[in-house]
Amino acid sequence: MQQVLWSEEYAVGNEQIDSQHKSLFEILNKLRISISNKQEKRYIDKNIMELQHYTVMHFSAEELYMSDAMYKNMDKHILQHDFFTGKIKELDPANDSNSVDTKIELLEFLTEWLFNHVLTEDKKAASFILT
Ligand SMILES: [Fe+2]
Numbered sequence: 001m002q003q004v005l006w007s008e009e010y011a012v013g014n015e016q017i018d019s020q021h022k023s024l025f026e027i028l029n030k031l032r033i034s035i036s037n038k039q040e041k042r043y044i045d046k047n048i049m050e051l052q053h054y055t056v057m058h059f060s061a062e063e064l065y066m067s068d069a070m071y072k073n074m075d076k077h078i079l080q081h082d083f084f085t086g087k088i089k090e091l092d093p094a095n096d097s098n099s100v101d102t103k104i105e106l107l108e109f110l111t112e113w114l115f116n117h118v119l120t121e122d123k124k125a126a127s128f129i130l131t
Contacts, residue, residue, distance in 0.1 A: 023054065027047065028111050080117060
């Protein structure tokens with residue numbers, strides 16, 4: 001998989017959320033590269049923790065905006081966030097039984113999923129909130 005990076009096409013129009021999306025894609029890329037290069041477990045585990053913490057922080061920020069704006073599709077949107085955080089748990093160092101290939105596949109899936117989520121659901125939410 002090519003290095004996929006955030007570009008203007010993914011902008012939802014809120015500086016804070018756009019910058020968090022950018023960081024989230026960078027963390028996903030960094031983690032995928034560290035796993036495929038078989039870097040030290042300690043370093044990989046640190047990146048997994050960073051992905052988990054950053055995702056929780058980012059989704060909370062989005063959900064706060066949606067709740068303040070009484071966004072009508074908020075429940076559906078939160079279910080999608082919960083799906084993503086659930087998938088990330090499969091990478092948890094505490095239950096580390098997946099092969100390198102499985103982990104890479106999962107990270108590719110998460111990256112694709114996030115791009116689609118930003119392009120569709122986040123853009124929809126942002127256009128509701130910002131208008
Ligand atoms: Fe979202």
